[in-house]
Amino acid sequence: MVKNQAGRHAAPPTSETPAVRIADLVVRRGKRQVIAGLTLTMESGRITGLLGPSGSGKSTLMRAIVGVQDHVTGTLEVLGRPAGTPALRREVGYATQSASTYADLSVRANLQYFAALYGAPASRVTEVIDAVGLTDHASNAVGALSGGQANRVSLAAALISRPALLVLDEPTVGLDPVLRRDLWSMFRDLRDAGTTLLVSSHVMDEATQCDRLVLLRRGAVLTHTTPAELLASTGAADAESAFLALIDRAESPTTGKGTDA
Numbered sequence: 001m002v003k004n005q006a007g008r009h010a011a012p013p014t015s016e017t018p019a020v021r022i023a024d025l026v027v028r029r030g031k032r033q034v035i036a037g038l039t040l041t042m043e044s045g046r047i048t049g050l051l052g053p054s055g056s057g058k059s060t061l062m063r064a065i066v067g068v069q070d071h072v073t074g075t076l077e078v079l080g081r082p083a084g085t086p087a088l089r090r091e092v093g094y095a096t097q098s099a100s101t102y103a104d105l106s107v108r109a110n111l112q113y114f115a116a117l118y119g120a121p122a123s124r125v126t127e128v129i130d131a132v133g134l135t136d137h138a139s140n141a142v143g144a145l146s147g148g149q150a151n152r153v154s155l156a157a158a159l160i161s162r163p164a165l166l167v168l169d170e171p172t173v174g175l176d177p178v179l180r181r182d183l184w185s186m187f188r189d190l191r192d193a194g195t196t197l198l199v200s201s202h203v204m205d206e207a208t209q210c211d212r213l214v215l216l217r218r219g220a221v222l223t224h225t226t227p228a229e230l231l232a233s234t235g236a237a238d239a240e241s242a243f244l245a246l247i248d249r250a251e252s253p254t255t256g257k258g259t260d261a
């Protein structure tokens, strides 16, 4: 198995079809243009990290990719089809920042419900509970779980249909370092099995766990790079300093347009 400089397993080769192809994407929310003419191609079979200041448009971009966002114009293809096409429902898994589960049902009952919705076999329920490390809590009501455990039930629900593309909005919020490490290990396993992952995060050290990085600022792509290129191009010692350097460059009097997201 090939390992990269950080000792992690390098991503295997991928197919030629991009997982996501976006051109001139504009999204309005309320009176604001939140995504402003964004163009981006995401390779399949990779973990792409979506990072950026609060309010920069990460969740909005994810919602557009999943096909649940209104007022979207431009080109947005997912796995070669227009985003939101019914044929993509089983192909795209999505876990939002808020729980998508029933608090009064057990972990297993929640996932049995999602398995029934997707026509997945009963054995898949046990598999996804195991994959997110909740086997010991399978009979517990979701409302009685910790925040981090409850998040993982939503993640398990997103995995039920074995999606080709998994879109995860801040999946590690509220998790301790051990659980974060385990979750990233699971993401790499999924990628190695051919899944494409788009993962947003506020935690800059998670950037180094990704194969590719997209930094959003004010609804536009500030950079689309790899962790190694990010550090090399900025001369920074860590991802957080590198992103701050890029934001500072973009905010400089010659190029900048202000200081908000």
Ligand SMILES: Nc1ncnc2c1ncn2[C@@H]1O[C@H](COP(=O)(O)OP(=O)(O)OP(=O)(O)O)[C@@H](O)[C@H]1O
Residues within 6 Å of the ligand: 029, 030, 034, 052, 053, 054, 055, 056, 057, 058, 059, 060, 061
């Ligand atoms: N329901 C909504 N109606 C109107 N504007 C919205 C709505 N939700 C978000 N916005 C605006 O869209 C912009 C982008 O929000 P979005 O949630 O996509 O950012 P984000 O980068 O995911 O932020 P965070 O990291 O804080 O979750 C923000 O200016 C926000 O105020």
